[in-house]
Amino acid sequence: MIIGAGAVAVSFSLWMTSVGWRGYPERSWAYWLATPVGLSFIAAGLTAWWRWPANRLGPLMVAGGAAWYLTSLQDLGNPVLFALGYWLTYLALVVITHAVLVYPEGRLTRRVDRWILIADYMAYLVLQGIRYFVDGRHGPVGPRPAPGSWLGDLIGLNGLLFCVIVGGLLVRRWLVASPPARRVHEPVWFGVLVLDLVLLLGVLASLLKLPATLQSILILGYGLCLVALPFAFLSGLIRIRLARLRVADLVVQLERATDPAQVRDLLAWVLSDPTLTVGFWSGAEYVDPAGRLVAVTAPAADRTVRRVELDERPLAVLVHDSALADQPALTDAAVAALRLALARAGAARAALEERRKIERNLHDGVQQRLLRLSWLAKQARTIAAPDVVPVLEELASEARDTFVELREVARGIHPSLVTERGLAEAVEEYALRAPVPVRVDLPAGRYPAPVEITAFFVVSEAVVNAVRHAGADEVSVSGRECSGRLVVEVSDAGCGGADPRRGTGLRGLRDRVAALGGTLTVRSVPGQGTRVRAELPCG
Numbered sequence: 041m042i043i044g045a046g047a048v049a050v051s052f053s054l055w056m057t058s059v060g061w062r063g064y065p066e067r068s069w070a071y072w073l074a075t076p077v078g079l080s081f082i083a084a085g086l087t088a089w090w091r092w093p094a095n096r097l098g099p100l101m102v103a104g105g106a107a108w109y110l111t112s113l114q115d116l117g118n119p120v121l122f123a124l125g126y127w128l129t130y131l132a133l134v135v136i137t138h139a140v141l142v143y144p145e146g147r148l149t150r151r152v153d154r155w156i157l158i159a160d161y162m163a164y165l166v167l168q169g170i171r172y173f174v175d176g177r178h179g180p181v182g183p184r185p186a187p188g189s190w191l192g193d194l195i196g197l198n199g200l201l202f203c204v205i206v207g208g209l210l211v212r213r214w215l216v217a218s219p220p221a222r223r224v225h226e227p228v229w230f231g232v233l234v235l236d237l238v239l240l241l242g243v244l245a246s247l248l249k250l251p252a253t254l255q256s257i258l259i260l261g262y263g264l265c266l267v268a269l270p271f272a273f274l275s276g277l278i279r280i281r282l283a284r285l286r287v288a289d290l291v292v293q294l295e296r297a298t299d300p301a302q303v304r305d306l307l308a309w310v311l312s313d314p315t316l317t318v319g320f321w322s323g324a325e326y327v328d329p330a331g332r333l334v335a336v337t338a339p340a341a342d343r344t345v346r347r348v349e350l351d352e353r354p355l356a357v358l359v360h361d362s363a364l365a366d367q368p369a370l371t372d373a374a375v376a377a378l379r380l381a382l383a384r385a386g387a388a389r390a391a392l393e394e395r396r397k398i399e400r401n402l403h404d405g406v407q408q409r410l411l412r413l414s415w416l417a418k419q420a421r422t423i424a425a426p427d428v429v430p431v432l433e434e435l436a437s438e439a440r441d442t443f444v445e446l447r448e449v450a451r452g453i454h455p456s457l458v459t460e461r462g463l464a465e466a467v468e469e470y471a472l473r474a475p476v477p478v479r480v481d482l483p484a485g486r487y488p489a490p491v492e493i494t495a496f497f498v499v500s501e502a503v504v505n506a507v508r509h510a511g512a513d514e515v516s517v518s519g520r521e522c523s524g525r526l527v528v529e530v531s532d533a534g535c536g537g538a539d540p541r542r543g544t545g546l547r548g549l550r551d552r553v554a555a556l557g558g559t560l561t562v563r564s565v566p567g568q569g570t571r572v573r574a575e576l577p578c579g
Contacts, residue, residue, distance in 0.1 A: 060111070082105035100146075175192070355379060467496060491576045494558070498549055538564035
């Protein structure tokens with residue numbers, strides 16, 4: 041449909057241009073300036089229509105561009121078409137006013153705009169119709185010299201009146217608009233106001249019979265503004281589109297966010313709303329990054345509350361400028377990105393809690409039973425017949441070995457020593473049991489439990505890989521805190537050549553680190569050793 045409408049509009053415009061070329065031999069520079077105006081509206085309108093088919097602004101711009109060439113109907117030599125072309129010569133300017141009033145929603149959202157537009161259409165059609173019956177016999181009108189008349193002056197005053205009214209509406213919108221709305225719509229509003237100003241001066245110069253040179257300059261400025269205006273409309277729509285594309289950067293940045301205040305700043309940047317308030321669900325109420333209660337029941341008139349939920353479970357709430365209601369796709373995308381980040385963080389915490397629960401159950405249940413089984417086997421050995429003693433000894437040994445293996449499994453699921461004594465001490469004790477010397481230089485401070493546990497798994501997996509696969513005879517573990525991130529490095533001088541894509545160990549570590557919003561990098565050149573580096577947010 042869009043392609044068909046565009047083909048019809050362009051074909052009609054070219055046909056009317058060729059007709060006007062033949063019917064208007066006394067071409068002036070004004071004719072050449074007027075010719076591309078309609079095509080510029082058609083081109084920009086088709087682009088907007090194609091990219092945003094649900095917005096009616098694109099079709100309206102195409103219609104306005106095609107209507108620009110209706111004046112050439114006067115040159116076809118048919119009395120009926122002459123009358124139609126005469127009557128609709130300046131209709132395109134009213135359609136352009138229509139486009140200004142519906143920008144950016146593509147529809148009239150205010151009652152005053154609706155009544156002003158109806159009055160503009162009716163006033164033009166009535167006055168220009170009367171002018172045809174009074175002055176039509178004197179020749180065509182449009183982008184050509186035409187005999188002056190009081191009706192022509194009256195139509196000019198009518199256009200001047202609506203120009204002032206629409207300009208006043210735009211100035212009022214500009215003054216009451218929020219900063220996000222101004223940043224997006226300023227090019228359009230500024231372009232329309234400049235066009236209105238030039239038109240105002242041009243009409244006044246014509247009515248006051250000012251020098252022809254000045255009138256020519258104003259006509260030139262008016263034509264150039266008309267050519268540029270449709271692309272101002274397009275730029276406003278594109279700026280809205282580009283704001284949505286920033287959400288892709290938001291998803292990446294949210295993975296690296298280390299504290300709630302940073303999350304709030306990222307959302308404010310994407311939404312271009314410095315007044316944005318983000319409240320996080322604390323279990324009973326919403327609180328902002330500073331711990332203050334966020335009111336969500338009765339927001340101010342210029343504020344809108346948007347809740348972020350997952351399976352009807354509250355996660356957060358956004359209180360933003362109501363002007364963002366004009367960009368629902370942008371706010372929807374930002375909310376989806378925030379929901380994804382909070383859900384990922386919640387899943388990581390839930391997984392760690394589940395590992396802790398499994399480790400506690402193994403420690404308190406199965407391991408204690410194995411210890412009792414080993415003790416009972418020892419007791420039974422003292423009273424058993426000599427031929428049964430070897431079996432009981434073997435049973436006690438198997439129970440001990442199973443206990444040791446199960447303890448290692450429990451530590452692999454959730455290293456309780458990390459939770460009890462911290463990352464540095466847990467890694468130092470692990471290093472004492474390693475089959476090769478392990479040099480440890482980690483900060484002694486405490487960090488959030490998910491961070492410490494994940495860092496411990498990175499160290500243990502990297503040490504195991506260095507011993508089993510790289511043939512390293514020494515491993516170095518170091519760490520530091522930098523800009524709210526805990527950086528842990530494990531390096532060895534083994535054979536190198538480790539590839540995370542070929543094994544599940546390093547790939548699993550990368551997934552575990554990414555779940556906390558961190559990054560894992562592996563540098564392993566054959567013959568030059570391996571370095572595993574994990575960066576974890578620890579704010």
